[in-house]
Amino acid sequence: MATVQVVRSEWTKIRSVASTVWTLSLAVVVTIALGMLISALARSEFDRMSTQDRITFDPTFISFAGMSLGQLAMIVFGVLVVSNEYSTGMIRTSLAAVPQRGTFLFAKLAVATVLGLVVSMATSFAAFFLGQAMLGEHRASLGDDGVLRAVIGGGLYMTLIAVFSMGVATMLRSPMLSLGILVPFFFLISSILGYVDATKDVVRFLPDHAGSRIMQVVPPVGDDTPYGPWGGLGIMVLWVLAALVGGYVLLKRRDA
Amino acid sequence: MIELEGLTKRYGEKTAVDHLTFTVRPGIVTGFLGPNGAGKSTTMRMILGLDRPTAGDVRIDGRHYDELKDPLTSIGALLEAKGAHPGRSARNHLLCLAQSNGIPDRRVREVLDTVGLTAVARKKAKGFSLGMGQRLGIAAALLGDPRILLFDEPVNGLDPEGILWVRTLMKSLAAEGRTVFVSSHLMSEMALTADHLVVIGQGRLLADTSMADFIARNSRSYVRIRSPQRERLLDVLHQAGITAVESGDGTLEVDGDKAEHIGELAARHQLVLHELSPQQASLEEAFMQLTAESVEYHAHSGTPVSPQQWGDDWKKG
Structure with missing residues (x-):
């Protein structure tokens, strides 16, 4: 079984279903549009901000505000890429064609990850430039210290969210169950717990909190986060790897 | 050739497939018969390496399924479930399968033509009737021009014309020297297509015989x-x-x-x-009696008892 053949096959699969197009377009549109909106609001609010808020004003991070919602579309993309196979019964046809389950999973994830990365990078850069345009005189430039890292990091963050979702969906198989766990987790639980003092120290190590650190250029006042931008992304990568290993082990052992 | 040896599948306490040993030979249509829930689909999934046997072994031309290089070119299968994404077109469904096994793209056109789906090649599978879905599944099985074919309940949902087409197809595939293994829960269907018969009930082998023998003995x-x-x-x-x-x-x-x-x-x-x-007496009756006995057999632990004796014992008691 040549891996190249399976990669080609997975590319045909991913480009031939509508869900790929609508989830990814939604991620692009929502991330950029919401980022622009919030950037525009920040500009009009800037003069009324306290001095402290002005000092820690992070124009780069603000232009990524749309990702909080846009990442949900990336989660749906990641979940559907994998769980489509199970919900349609296609998985049996697929595994009969490619009985090497490791190769099958690798090819599927590789294709979806590369596609996700291209879309996420483009989205991150677009969100940055359009967001900065909205910020007017308060804008940051790509050449500023740490800004390029944050923009590239934004693309990596979105990609990793999708890959994490693929790993979880490989473990859980059902699209409803996967979305039912991932969406509330990233959209509600993670952010709510972030405001509770007792759980703050734990929440820092959740994938989205740790990963989004890379998009910050100006850290908030009194920031005592125990890791840097790349350290945070590293923590997120560990989460992703754990989900992928879990998915691989289960796929390998389970009856299809 | 497909060889099963002591093939067993247990789900917890329940034994779905119980020490099946038989060989499916080339050049003939082998019918795989059993009532619903007898373990036919589980057996077929184990042949395809989808489900792992609890015990025993199954080999395709002497090799395990996952040792086959480009398996679709050795063995093609139509499984019971509609194994296609409803949002994908028939053409793309077959194309992704072909690519995964290094099968040339032109085979997609050929098999679509063989099963009569050329006109709807670009239509999404969700608009397909049950019969068209079966035809798409058969096209996928034929894609790699394999020497062995597996069909799980292929006539389900087909109209009379479709049923006749499947029968003719299976016979012609066997006549070309291929191994054809087809499951059904209908004896009457098997009588019309199969040359050889493997009957199971409650996961156990009840008969492994030529169709002619089965008819002679049971009718x-x-x-x-x-x-x-x-x-x-x-x-x-x-x-x-x-x-x-x-x-x-x-x-x-x-x-x-x-x-x-x-x-x-x-x-x-x-x-x-x-x-x-x-x-x-119809073959259907013979089949029902055969499988009914397997149920009786399991209801008693140990000695096989004919239904007649069972009835008498019950009266005495």
Whole structure:
């Protein structure tokens, strides 16, 4: 079984279903549009901000505000890429064609990850430039210290969210169950717990909190986060790897 | 050739497939028969390496499924479930399967043509009828031009024309020297297509025999007789050495093909007959009896008991 053949096959699969197009377009549109909106609001609010808020004003991070919602579309993309196979019964046809389950999973994830990365990078850069345009005189430039890292990091963050979702969906198989766990987790639980003092120290190590650190250029006042931008992304990568290993082990052992 | 050896699948306490050992040979259609829930689909999934056997072994031309290079070129399968993404077109469904096994793209066009789906090649599978879905599944099985074909309930949901098409297809595939293994829960369907028969019930092998043998052994022919002079007729038959059995509603049954002989006897003794008809027990009945016995067998632990004896024991008790 040549891996190249399976990669080609997975590319045909991913480009031939509508869900790929609508989830990814939604991620692009929502991330950029919401980022622009919030950037525009920040500009009009800037003069009324306290001095402290002005000092820690992070124009780069603000232009990524749309990702909080846009990442949900990336989660749906990641979940559907994998769980489509199970919900349609296609998985049996697929595994009969490619009985090497490791190769099958690798090819599927590789294709979806590369596609996700291209879309996420483009989205991150677009969100940055359009967001900065909205910020007017308060804008940051790509050449500023740490800004390029944050923009590239934004693309990596979105990609990793999708890959994490693929790993979880490989473990859980059902699209409803996967979305039912991932969406509330990233959209509600993670952010709510972030405001509770007792759980703050734990929440820092959740994938989205740790990963989004890379998009910050100006850290908030009194920031005592125990890791840097790349350290945070590293923590997120560990989460992703754990989900992928879990998915691989289960796929390998389970009856299809 | 597909070889099963002591193939067993247990789900917790329940044994779905119980030490199946048989060989599916090339050049003929082998029917895989059993009532719903007998373990046919589980067996087929184990052959395809989708489900892991609890014990035993299954080999495709001497090799395990996952050792096959580009398996679709060795063995093609139509599984019971509609194994296609409803949002993907028929063409793309087959294309992604072809690519994964290094099968040239032109085969996609060829098999679409073979199954008669060329006109809807670009339509999404969700708009397909059950019959079209089956045709797409058959196209996927044929894609790699494999020497072995597996069909799980291929006529399900097909119209009479489609059923005839599947029968003809399976026979012609076997005639080309391929191994064709087809499951069904309908004996009548198997009688029309299969040359060889493997019957299972509750996961156990009940019969592994040629179709001709199965028919000869199981289609009991007998003569049904009705007469207003039953007692005299019984005497006459007894004297002639013929055993007649009463069958409930006052009719008599005589085993074998003796209608003419009985008619002559009756005429000689001037007996009035209201019915004298040669009968043939259907294969469906034979199959039901065979599988019913497997249920009885499992209900008792240990010794096989025929349903007749079972009934008597019950009356005594």
